[in-house]
Amino acid sequence: MPASFDHTPSRWEKRAEQTLTRTRIFDLHSTYYYHPVRGTGRDFYVMHSPDWVNVVALTPERRMVLVRQFRFGIDDFSIEIPGGVMDHPGEDAVAAGLRELREETGYAGANARLLGRVHPNPAIMSNRCHLVLVEQCKRIAGPAWDADEEIEVTLASVDEVYEWARTGRITHSLVLDALLLLAPVWEKMRQQDPPPAHVN
């Protein structure tokens, strides 16, 4: 650990757990944690959901595949990168990302790899979000939406996407995470192989 001028916090001990609510997308648990030094404890709320995956999909012209859809949490539209929920705990994140990309946008690509993994909210959510990069993406089919999905697919240059993140046009925290982890990779890609001057 880095140098510190404070004592080290204790690891709380999970003693009991009960499910308060089950929904299609997560279970809400009330979990009793005990502090071994303080000798006290209480219940904390934790949302348990499968891991999620979000995908940075680049076309041969180095444009990013974006999706725009109505989001019920904010009761408004949101511009994001494709993504979704892992099918099962053991599912490969890259495979899941390619599946979600195909289902939401009809795009498929090559050289798919993991950019990184983040925690959507370590305080109240137990799951992770896997961030995947796919290159050479082309639309090979129509989308295959879930019953409640209705998605507008959009292409934008990577520079445009970073500008939209800075100016608040893209606000989804996990999409911004993908852009942070993409930045050094994108810089290297641009140096090694500049985008073509004109679109094919």
Next chain:
Amino acid sequence: MPASFDHTPSRWEKRAEQTLTRTRIFDLHSTYYYHPVRGTGRDFYVMHSPDWVNVVALTPERRMVLVRQFRFGIDDFSIEIPGGVMDHPGEDAVAAGLRELREETGYAGANARLLGRVHPNPAIMSNRCHLVLVEQCKRIAGPAWDADEEIEVTLASVDEVYEWARTGRITHSLVLDALLLLAPVWEKMRQQDPPPAHVN
């Protein structure tokens, strides 16, 4: 909107809302949404929480103030930037950030300003997270933790923090968002006024 080759998604209409669970930190609602074109609708789950604020706090030596604490969501420790919950909807985000910085770490600073606002999760959460930058931060008091807080305060160089984000040592999505929005500001700060060669 950017160019698109898809139809524009409809805006779903909120028709009814009920509270499934109330916790100290959020309420879970089941909200009935109606799709005006499809003529169908159903319930969606939305977590309603006050807005959050996270703070990038830099010392005169341009080191970032970090907090390490046990997080119940991931049942493990997490290295983050200071932050917390807004006291009330009308609270000024910068003032809230300075309050949380002071309470969690005992640090106060100058030239506090908003880096940006993000949505922690537009799909299932209604709230925003405000990201604040504070400079010239110094420890002026001891922390004033909430009953269940136990926080290790750490300083690290900004380069170290970005490295930890890239290598998965920092995984909190909202902390990574702050680093994305800080990047262009930090680049300008470094060009205009390079960090001192030695620490005061």
